[in-house]
Amino acid sequence: MELTESQTALIAEKINEAGLKYYPLKEELLDHLCSATEEKMTEGVSFPEALETLSELFKEDEMKVMEKETLSLLNSKSEFMKKLSLLTLLVVLLTFTVTWATKSSEKAIPPTDPPSILPIAEYFSTSPFGKRMHPVHKVERMHTGIDFRASMGTPVLATSDGKIVKVQRIRTGYGNKIVIEHDSIYKSLYGHLSQVNVEVGQIVKKGDIIGEVGSSGAATAPHLHYEVIENGRKVNPEGFISLRTE
Template sequence: MTNKREQSQAKRSFIPRLLKGLVWCGMILSWYIIIAIFVDMPSEHKLRHSTDNLQSEYEALSARYDELDGVLSNIEERDVNVSRKLFESNPYDLGAIDTRNQYLLQEELIGMSNEMLMARLKQDMEGVAHTLDKFSKSYDALRYAIESDTTARKNIPAIQPINNKQLTLLAAGKKPLINPFHRIEREHHGIDYLIPEGTPIFATADGTIESLSDQISSRGKAIVVDHGNGYKTSYGHLSKIRVKKGDKVKRGDIIALSGNSGLSFAPHLHYEVIFNNTRVDPIHYFFMELSPEEYKRIKQIALSSMQSFD
């Protein structure tokens, strides 16, 4: 009996101890959870502080990037205008990416910590800012030189040789096209405007009439104007010439009427721009009368052409 009584008492005393132990375990677990959620450990505090700093630096760099992007867009626009004024092609694309260098850069960046990446980004952006500043000053100086030299500007072809405000009269661009007579692809050295006979033809810059061609040549009746600065312009397949060799002309003067003379598939004007004895794309020389949007449009029209008219 005594043994049974002792066993019963032992069981009754064990249950409270078990409950008390469970309560303590629950309290300890609760405190641990509270500390884990609401209290930063030193390492976590350091990490959180580092993250906050990185966020602040990122926001500052993001604002700086937007600023540099605006500067770059402005420089690219000025670059296009200057290049189209002076050269026969568009400028180098500043957005072009060297994929090989990009791959090597990615490999290099993979092993960097966040702090190192932010430092690298900040350094690169400062370098870009310095480069953009030099570009901007260079373009400002170049623009001033161009605008101050009015004589040079007057002698650079800068308008279309006909009235083509709607941009609908351009029929063939400067590129390899199907020749209408030989039915094979041949290099087309200028641009063709599909216009009725008798349409007024304008000198596209100040200059001197260098030569006149007669009806017998493949170009038919044609005019070459020497602008005295390495530039010449040629106008072919005319019906009537209104100038003489040696005459001085100004931009916008009517020098001829269009026609269908020479080796011509249909009434049209064949127009060329020559710079230092090399035929260049005349479309790059319409900057005085075309907006950037109109330039893109007429460039696409030229690229979509398939056949020349001479």
């Protein structure tokens, strides 16, 4: 038993009279009422009679209550949404914490300007960056830094803020050596020291005394071998400092 279009329209009219506003519910109730009516009519009840008994079930108030209940349930946050918003909150917190942690570790190696001061206050002369005859090995070699001839024990200074990333005490090569990481781009190296005042991991400020001039390693006289390393490549330190002109 299926309702005619006009019978369906009549039931739709009844629902409209109840003043429902939420369309998905109205549409569904129409099907519900029509289905119930059809069942009654299959039992042999006439359409008007069926409608009469059913309208008892679908009082205007009840429909309104149902609509209100539906909408309030839909507006209340679902468990899933609660979990989702909790998760979002966690992610935001985590991101914040990570950002904060990154920032505070950046504080450990603060972004600085490149090593910009002389690594030594007093010196006699310099030997420049570039190809030269090696004083010990007596062959032409690339000199990857500047040598500062100075008295034994002259203070050696950190040329910019940074973190000590390497301290080496060997008898060959650069001898007693310090490497400072200034930021993600620049490092500086100090070789042939007689004394090292810092240790790996230590944070230093520009101008801090980190060691003393010596002749440790492959050196013929007390001097400071100073290098600037830019993105892992040794560059001419003269580009960063102004040497005293004699």
